[in-house]
Amino acid sequence: MGSLSTIEKLGILADAAKYDASCASSGTAKKNSLGGEGIGSTEGMGICHAYAPDGRCISLLKILLTNHCIFDCHYCINRKSSNVRRARFTPQEVADLTISFYKRNYIEGLFLSSGIIKSSNFTMEQMVEAARILREEYDFRGYIHLKTIPEADPELVHQAGLYADRVSINVELPTRKGLTRLAPDKDASQIEGAMGKVKSDIVEAKDAKKRFKHAPRFAPAGQSTQMIVGADTASDSDIVGRASKLYGGFRLRRVYYSAFSPIPDASAVLPLKRPPLIREHRLYQSDWLMRFYGYQAREVQQATGEDGNLPLDIDPKLAWALKFRSMFPLDVNRAPREQLLRVPGLGVTAVNRIIAARRHRTLRLDEVGKLTVSIAKVRPFICAADWRPTALTDRADLRKMLAPKQEQLELFAA
């Protein structure tokens, strides 16, 4: 074991980290390396330096410090009882690898997580040490995301926030019941307690920054979390409700959803089947509706079916509009912004364009068409100078007309 080369360790510890969905590197404080000793910059928008064939962006060096773990969470490939190869990086190795990737413009920075070795505090210390080397010894000014361990000493978590742009703690499962069943060593109250502490640290640091120019920054890109979808029986409605409480209660920047995916050497408690990836996609769409379109969690939940799940064949916005048809059609020349945002097929950009353009002219349907991606989807829900959907909005088969055509079934469906 001790004779693993760095490249072998990188393979093992990147493989072990790939089930974490987050890769964002945006939304942090602007900084650059001019006038410094090292390298690195963050300019607001994150950059995806590559894309893997799973469609996910590769923005950060996402690795575990170690995949040894004393916990036994059923969904996790690194759980104590799992039969995977184990490896461990030193904080110095992590820092060196980050720098050598960064210098070649492969990455925006580091996303460091870890299995729990010895104790929560020991593990957290090691992770903070890697971040410290990067920031203090290499004067690294790129992005750092540290996963924090809820059981660790709050002082260590605080230290992590001082070095990192973002910190995160995974709630793992949408319900407490699910967590107790699948992650027997974790404690929901402890996770929420740690998130609450991080939240108040962030608020305090922001407040101090307003008054003292040199007050230290604390996790300027905020905190995020992740939930696994499809490993327990929680419905989309449960998940959306939980996410909205997390956004509200802990002021999270993002809640990530990760469709449970088959892992090598899985535990027997887990479902054998992966949930459809489209379900994860629908949850992200509902997340967008809440963050950018002014929907309340309650309203997204109204779009779910009887089983509490969002429909898979159509997006949640369309599902909502079909349920509340009496709101439509809306007049694109008069309707206020927040109502136009509810029209299926109109995104934020299209709505902005409509509002700007209608100051100049009364919009006809073909002009609306120029401002949107596809007019076919929008048409039943709007009125324009020369267009009224009349019976279209009330048609019983509207859903069928608007749902995308059935895709061919997967050839190798598991």
Added chain:
Amino acid sequence: MNMLQSAADRKHYSVIMSRADDFDCWRDQARRLVRCGIAPERVMWTEPGGLGDLFSAGSRDGEALPEPPANAPHARASKRFVSVARNAILHSDPERFALLYRLLWRLQSNPRIMEDKTDSDVRRIEDLAKSVRRDSHKMHAFVRFREVQDEDGTEHYVAWFEPDHHIVRANAGFFKRRFANMHWSILTPKGCIHWDGKTVRESPPAQRSDAPDNDPTEDFWRKYYASIFNPARLKVGAMMSEMPKKYWKNMPEAELIPELIAGAQSREAQMVDAGAIEHEARPETLEAIERAISACRNCEIGELANQAVMGAGPQDAALMIVGEQPGDQEDQSGRPFVGPAGQLLDVHLSEAGIARDRAYVTNAVKHFKYVQRGKWRIHQTPTAKEVDTCRWWVEAERDAVKPKLILALGASAARAMLGKTVSINSVRGQPIALDDGSELWISAHPSYLLRLDGDARKQQEQLFQNDLSEVRERLSQIAA
């Protein structure tokens, strides 16, 4: 200009840009043209090295722009126009200068025209600016530096990049701010930029061969790229839209993509197979197997509204007949081969002289797989994976019965015995030796015969009959 309609005012002018990406030069010229009241259709814009450049080279000095009248109003432009124009001017479309000037001209009478996204000029300019922004963004993302040593021993990072538009100079600042304390060069076919820690230097276009061709760290990067990819969620389309193929040739990790995609399906299947089913000890008696299969949920078929159908026949049978799976009638009665296919099988067995009640008759898959259509349950062929999952039980039955000869009917049954898919026509009519010393014979499934009619059916029934006769003969040899 209305008052001074002279021949000079109808003259055409040619403006030659000093550089392809020079916004300031364009702005100075355009301001002057507006103040002189020269309408867009009277101006020809040419970029260095452009086609118009060749033909108008002689008249470059002759057609000097007139001096604007002292009292002419200054050209005005909205903030939005300036920010869009700064990007659009970097586009490789030779029309861009003229297009921008036309829009600037129209802005003088309609200062808020940029808000009207239904206007075709506005949309074109916005589109140009958007593709330039995208190209710049991809440059920030996909430039890959390789390390070399300068003569004085300092580390020098050199990249080769092929942008679509004239974006190199405009993006020097980004790389300067990011890699302030590093010596780097970005070589492109549209010009090169260099940074030595103090100043940005420019140099003429380069070739790919001017850049270093390797860096040992790329092995680490490729290892990372291959390891962070999750084969259980292949979404090639999403990758291709963000990382189009044209960029691949300059990205060290891209060479792995084809094999990662090809290997993904089998890697996922391996993960599921290796980890998913944790069987308890295999039951040894037929009664124990029957109890176990009724509780089996190892695949989705077990979740349907159906009952497990156990094999039937004497425990010491010399012949074991394996079909595909129970059908609607089998599922209701709980016994194998009692529906239409079973009845046809009975006819042929008796014709061949095989006593069905002395054979152990069972199925490769233990539950009925169907889809509900109205009140009908329509049979669905089990997938290879489902057959493989259910092999566990057929093997247990084989162990309990220990037949000397196995007759597998149809492709699913053959797979259950062999663990691989074979073509019935190429393996029928001959014995296949199995590991435990028994013999496997493979033939068509009787339900296949039921689906045929006319000559084809006669022909296939004859073949089926021949197979059964051979099995009967072989059985009597074994018994003797």
